[in-house]
Amino acid sequence: MTDNLPASVDAVVDMLRDGNYVADRSLSTALYLALKLGRPLFLEGEAGVGKTEIGKVLSESLGRRLIRLQCYEGLDVSSAVYEWNYSMQMIDIRIAEASGQQDRERIEDDIFSERFLIKRPLLQALESDESGQPPVLLIDELDRTDEPFEAFLLEVLSDFQVTIPEIGTVKADKPPIVIITSNRTREIHDAIKRRCFYFWVDYPNAKRELEILKVKVPDAPEKLTQQVVDFVQHLRNRDLFKLPGVAETIDWTNALIQLDKINLDPETVNSSLGVLLKYQDDIEKIKGSEAAKILDEVNAGIAAGT
């Protein structure tokens, strides 16, 4: 291929880093394979670990269009693939009638032409842009939709083609880069997974999370960043219903900066805990003495480290 795809795993690592995405080498390997072998990449993981972000960074770094299909229950062909522009069709029929056009087949050909076709994300993804580059197709939260759509997706993903009964089969000259994400609110059928490279996006370790924060919130004081990361890492070892993701860590750091904090203290933690934890039980569990305890551990750890 003549495109600008990265040529090695290292190149993928660099590309993601330039796009402000700090990734493990394992993720880079999976992504490289998906790009190189032209298969979708299936990303599964808890909410807020940066799955969707990969699609965005990829499209930016490669200079491709990003086409995003947000899934929801009841997603159907008319909102995912294509729809006919009925009002325009009606007008066209009336005009044909008024001008005395009687040939039925002619009318039919006319109103079921591409002119009246409204293209939705999946159909758009089969088209290359002006420079001949296929787009990045991000199918977000596939687990939210239902099995019938999954089954439909199988055809699209294996042949990159869509059949429109009135027109025929539309096939991509160049297959798009496909990223599928799932929060695992239900299991996706194996038939889909089989066609993809699979990767479980995990919470980052402390070192990686620190890197991420430095990239994402560069103006945060060093000490605060370290405290935030250690605090969140401690939280992830607790028995909570929903552990904070990377997105929450970033939000929290931003919130703390807005509050003009340069140092974590128990009071600040208590008042801003809602940014980090999203369930009342979890907040209740951590707030107060537990938060103070974690903070002590964090500070002791930092003191010992320096």
Next chain:
Amino acid sequence: MMAETPINTDLTPGMQLLNRLDDNKLAPNIMHFGRVLRAAGLPIGPGKIIDATNAVLAVGINSRSDFYWALHAVFVNRRDQHELFDQAFHIFWKDPKLLERMMGILLPTIDGGEEPPPDEQPLRRLQEALSQQDDRPDSEQEEEQEEEIELDAAMTVSERELLQTMDFEEMSTAEIDDAKRAIAGMRLPITEIQTRRYKASQRQARVDMRATMRAALRSGGDTIPLKFRRRRTRPPPLVILCDISGSMSRYTRMFLHFMHAVTNDRDRVHTFLFGTRLTNVTRYLRNKDIDLAIEQVTDAVEDWSGGTRIGESLNDFNKFWSRRVLGQGAIVILISDGLDRDAGRGLNLEMERLHKSCRRLIWLNPLLRFDGFQPKSQGIQAILPSVDEFRPVHNLTSLEELIGALNRPGGPRKQGVQEWLTAM
């Protein structure tokens, strides 16, 4: 968590060997590795092995870590397979002798003989899978080979709490056989709920523009007959949580039959058993053959007829499963007598959470057959405030009544319990 276990960065002898191999040898090795994983229970077919070879060729074999993750991306497609893959990788690609031997043999022994019962421990399972490749006559390995073992999520079982394989045979009387037959024919027609999908309809609901357009053309465009569509309905997902502790043991077998009948009748049924721990038995119950299904369930469950820790089991369910199986408005059936070893500690919180995450929570309690039943036990008191409906379940009649009740559209939540409490 999901990390490669630390390995030294030097190439192991196996890898050095691999580096010297040309591609002709690489492919067979990957094939054998794939076969080992397959024998250990991962669903790997020939297509995957070709994919894996392509993946490795694409990434190159300069770094062990890239090699690892390339194979990982192809062979693993569920998170819980990671552990098994990790162990297999390190055993397979580290042992140079094994590798050499395989270069010599290239073809593993052909599977034969009868299948031994499945084994739970992943490492042993792997060893046996690896030993399929091994045809040294003097090896100490067992003769038997495993063909296929179901991989379940509970791979980390280490110590067995109360290994009492349940003796179902005692219960086998003519009456029970009759009952089983009756249960096998039972259907669970839960009221269907509206989905967001449409289907064609005669009565007017919404105009189906696409169908209208086609009909208009058919008539030549003179008239435009309106076509309609309405929302499709479909039964909601069903999640059954069944208590299998000692106090419930007299009923367990019946319930298993019932759950099997329900599972095979419709899609989107998930079944969990709990005593002191929670086991997901959905996959076993999908087996059409009831005896095979029950046999597999018996093997998978570690805590038959032991104590009950409802709170802890529900905590497990809420933490690890509720987001995965309660997604689309599921109905939850909890089968338990509510007698809890932990005296209801933490139970009300877990019940509340469970109640909030599902469409409808129905509690089936065999104790309810006693007329003078009083909700005295702490476990029962903790559960009651959070259920929508409370029903007896101890004989065929009550099961049939249950079916009738589920077939009616549910009233306001908690109505059933309120009625029951006021009737007392």
